[in-house]
Amino acid sequence: MNRSPYFNYIEEKLNLLAVRIEKRGKLNILDLHLHSENFYLHFFNKLFGWSLENLNAIQQNVEAIDLIDHTKKFIFQVSSTNTKAKIESALDKDILKQYPGYGFKFISISKDATDLRTKTYNNPHNLTFSPSSDIFDTSSLLNYILSLDAVKQKDIYQFIQQELGNEVDIVKLDSNLAAIINILSKEDWNDLSQLNQINSFEIERKVSFNNLVRAKYIIDDYKIHYGRIDSKYSEFDSFGKNKSNAVLSSIRKEYIQQKGVISDDDLFFAVIDKVIQKIQQSANYVEIPIDELELSVNVLVVDAFIRCKIFENPENYNYATP
Known part of the structure; x- marks a missing residue:
């Protein structure tokens, strides 16, 4: 499997698109400032080498x-x-009589369709x-893309970046915090093979300095x-x-807003809670179990603490390995 940076971007954008559509409650891509059917038309043509056309562009509202294709x-x-x-x-519509020998395919663009694939x-x-x-959803598409080599993933990435790259991010509640959490949620935190050395003595000194x-x-x-966070x-x-x-x-903004109101341990845990709330309120957050969200936020806030973004630094503080 090829979980490249290209795939991570594709995954984020397709999941975000699904969340947006589900929140709207119905398919209306024009309201989302996206070209719904045309997006999937070109996306599938590129992904599978099909020759799809938009029938609604020729004959409006075809049942x-x-x-x-x-x-x-x-x-x-x-x-x-x-x-x-x-x-x-859909399969029952009389218009299908006009297409003898044709096949039928279906994509659920906002919800998981695993159960639908098991039915008759x-x-x-x-x-x-x-x-x-013949039934597709975001997960099945991502699994297929994950099986592709990096060259093909890059091709799909460039297409999605062109189609969705900036437009998906214009909603007010989108956040980079949620985007990084979507990436970190895929990490195996039990894997300790990627650890880098840091100056533990200096970090202990900063912990004591801030009570x-x-x-x-x-x-x-x-x-x-x-x-690992540095790499991400x-x-x-x-x-x-x-x-x-x-x-x-x-993260620093949440720290500054609470600083002076509360202090020491309460301030540290308040920053964690505020960051979690902001992520949960973000339109691009792909929901995960709360304990997994807390774990990822803990990692981010501790990293911000080490990097001098929150809490005061003792004199000559240097967290890098000497």
């Missing part, structure tokens, strides 16, 4: 058919509704349709991941200038 002879429905009834309703369907017009391979007693346990647990920030910055700086600045 059951959004996209069609006359070369490979299949029709495609793009939907934010992922129910068996939705698929059977009424198919009165006898279109070629295999649910296990951190309870927070010391969190810092000791997660300071070992400093090198470098990867993150490949998608745009100042992204890692924006994350660190956001």
